[in-house]
Amino acid sequence: MGKTKTKNQKKGREAARRVAEETFSTVPHTFVFQRGQIGRNVGQLVLDMRRVMEPFTARSLKVRKKNVLKDFVAVAGPLGITHFSIFTKTENSINMRLARLPKGPTLYFHVAKYALIKDVISSLKRHRMHEQQFSHHPLLVLNNFGIEGMHIKLMATMFQNMFPSINVHKLNLNSIKRCVLLNYDPVSQEVEFRHYSLKVVPVGMSRGVKKLMQEKFPNMSKLEDISELLMKGVNLSESEAEQDGDHNITELPQVYSGRGNMASQQSAVRLTEIGPRMTLQLVKIVEGMGEGKVLYHSFVSKTEEELQEILKRKEARLKEKEERKRKQEQNIALKKEKRDQNKKRSLEGIKRKRPQEGQVSDDEVEDPGIPEDQAPAEESEDEAEYYRQAVGEEPDQDMFPSAKRKRGPGKSPIPFKKRKLSPGKGPPHNKKSFKSPDRGSKDGRKRFGDRKPLEGRNRFRKSDGGKKFGQKGGKGSRFAGQKKRDAGKKFGGQKSFKGRAVMKRQKGAGGKKDLKHKKEKN
Numbered sequence: 001m002g003k004t005k006t007k008n009q010k011k012g013r014e015a016a017r018r019v020a021e022e023t024f025s026t027v028p029h030t031f032v033f034q035r036g037q038i039g040r041n042v043g044q045l046v047l048d049m050r051r052v053m054e055p056f057t058a059r060s061l062k063v064r065k066k067n068v069l070k071d072f073v074a075v076a077g078p079l080g081i082t083h084f085s086i087f088t089k090t091e092n093s094i095n096m097r098l099a100r101l102p103k104g105p106t107l108y109f110h111v112a113k114y115a116l117i118k119d120v121i122s123s124l125k126r127h128r129m130h131e132q133q134f135s136h137h138p139l140l141v142l143n144n145f146g147i148e149g150m151h152i153k154l155m156a157t158m159f160q161n162m163f164p165s166i167n168v169h170k171l172n173l174n175s176i177k178r179c180v181l182l183n184y185d186p187v188s189q190e191v192e193f194r195h196y197s198l199k200v201v202p203v204g205m206s207r208g209v210k211k212l213m214q215e216k217f218p219n220m221s222k223l224e225d226i227s228e229l230l231m232k233g234v235n236l237s238e239s240e241a242e243q244d245g246d247h248n249i250t251e252l253p254q255v256y257s258g259r260g261n262m263a264s265q266q267s268a269v270r271l272t273e274i275g276p277r278m279t280l281q282l283v284k285i286v287e288g289m290g291e292g293k294v295l296y297h298s299f300v301s302k303t304e305e306e307l308q309e310i311l312k313r314k315e316a317r318l319k320e321k322e323e324r325k326r327k328q329e330q331n332i333a334l335k336k337e338k339r340d341q342n343k344k345r346s347l348e349g350i351k352r353k354r355p356q357e358g359q360v361s362d363d364e365v366e367d368p369g370i371p372e373d374q375a376p377a378e379e380s381e382d383e384a385e386y387y388r389q390a391v392g393e394e395p396d397q398d399m400f401p402s403a404k405r406k407r408g409p410g411k412s413p414i415p416f417k418k419r420k421l422s423p424g425k426g427p428p429h430n431k432k433s434f435k436s437p438d439r440g441s442k443d444g445r446k447r448f449g450d451r452k453p454l455e456g457r458n459r460f461r462k463s464d465g466g467k468k469f470g471q472k473g474g475k476g477s478r479f480a481g482q483k484k485r486d487a488g489k490k491f492g493g494q495k496s497f498k499g500r501a502v503m504k505r506q507k508g509a510g511g512k513k514d515l516k517h518k519k520e521k522n
Contacts, residue, residue: 027137027164028082029056031072033063038089041116046087048117048276052180052195053085054134056164069290076101083162087111096280097290098158104288105295107158112190113279120275128197128272137164138178138195145184151285151296152184155191173254179271189298193278196271202260203249203268 032050034043050059058079072084084099094111121127140163145156159182181194248269255263287293293314302310387395 024056025080027056028162029080030083030085030162031058031061031076031081032085032087033061033072034087035069036088038087038094042087042089042094044116044118045114045276049085049087051117051134052138052276053162054137056137073102073289095283096278098162099289100158100161102289104286104290104292105154105158106286106288106290107155108283108286109191109280110283111278112281113277115275115277117275120273120277124272126272127274128199129274133177133197136175136177138180139166139176139198141179141181143181143183144186145182147184147186151282154285154295155184155282173252174257178274189281191280191282193276193280195274195276197274199270199272200252200256200258200261200267201270202258202262203266 030053032046032053034046038046050057050061075081076084082101084097084101086097086099088095088097094114096109096111097106098109099106121129140160142156142159145152163180177198179196179198181192181196183192183194184190185192249266250269252261252263252265252267255261256267261267281298282296283298284294285296287295293310384395384399387399
């Protein structure tokens, strides 16, 4: 079983967590993202810049096409974001904007040259780049930013505020693993951006002793004594020769990670470039967050009168905006006052109407002396009308017997009259009605209903006016065959089937004669 945490351990971890949260909230944080179509190489440059700004940046920030700058500003407040680094690309150039949240200023840079991390590493024989270097923020070094000029000082202040400040007396040297160098060239007015990996090695000893201090022990199989390694330095390459000088040797105030880096001992600080690298040129400085007064422009210069005119136009626009806002507030107040008045009037009307509806009329009171066998009072037409409005249909006749049935809106209240037929189209005068008793006695015939029903086999025997079904000819038979070759007859013109043998004999004997007869007839 594992050891249980003691109270002191819990308190210590809670205090460390609290200190880490306070420290994390006080340091600056940066969003690095792009706007618009930038291409694959510039997209990789954006990822490399996020690598530089770690750990106080959003490494996996997702940017969609429909996102606008206001979306990032809205998210930046809760997350504690203080700076934006925005990359854009046009047909002629690549640009970078550095903005301070929430109210600016905004610096516009033109990226004249750039190289990615993979390009820098591929040019080195031995590069020093690992994940532990990015667990701490880089050390910022500014060079040649002490020149007089408002835009130079503002640019230096912007770069300084993008990285956490350092307290020299409380700094732990083991937390410094990287370095960001910004060098300003006053002649070309360009800023060189470089990113280095930092390494500290002890000095003042021979190459053989340095080999013994390293993790990989040298091969001494061909040596007779260790003194040969220390004194002569055999089997060592020329690239491992001493290359340090007074420019990078210093005395360490603390113990630094690595063998031989002891306090109060001399060690050499070596820098290895890990990229990316950029050459920036300042274009302009805007007062606000992407908009506002232009404080500096490297290509456009304006006189004092032009600046005053621009300020006057800006003040006039602000006054118009305030006037519109004041009118909108007045209109909103008037509308609210009208709504309150209408609400008050409606409430008063409801209060006046309630006592009137609460009084019960004498007609609705039930009479206690009414006998049980007497029918109740008839419903009024109002109830039928209420049913029509509520249901949308006519009530049944049994539901409200006293109410008159209402006709539709398209129907006339006048009852229909019988239609008068023209004299030429009237019914025959001698035609009897359907219900007359002698309707079927015309021409001395018997009615269908007067016949006596037959029973059993008598149903298929000869009737009074016809023959059986199988007999040929005869007067009055319904289904008898007609004569052969009757022209113009629709039914009965077909021959009866007499069997295949009989049909073959008839076809052989008289087939040709029938064909000639048909041709002559046609």
